[in-house]
Amino acid sequence: MLVAAELMRRGVEVAHPASDVGVGLLAYRLSEGHAVPAKIVPIQVKAYSGTGYVFQKRWFERAPGVVLASVWLTADVPQFYILETLVRVEQALCAHAAMESWTKRGIWSSSDTPPNSSDWRLMQLHRDKWCRIISLL
DSSP states (O other): OHHHHHHHHTTOEEEOOSSOSSOOEEEEOOOTTOSSOSOEEEEEEEEOSSSOEEEEHHHHHHSTTOEEEEEEOTTSSOEEEEEOSHHHHHHHHGGGGGSHHHHTTOEEEESOOOTTSHHHHHHHTTBTOTHHHHTTO
């Protein structure tokens, strides 16, 4: 709901799929006089009460064009991280992208990313990048 609210605040319409098969939210804009959007952006939303994260390659493989919206500190002041490509995810992973869990299994997770750690600093490059969704519409 936090990602949906932020998008709506920016003038983007949202819809929630009836089932979650890798896409938790659909973003779109309606042209004046039209009831069907010309472009829909699928979004995979992951929310965490802390500052950890999970990335999976299959999210991008199963839903071409999907954008990952990772929300940290949901119980406090939420922080939003927007990654629209697998390349962006690997930029955020940096050295972790060479680890076997990512290269062989396509999964990387961190249960805690302390402020000012190198992982935290890398994620800041993706914070509040709503333009990465909006520019796709």
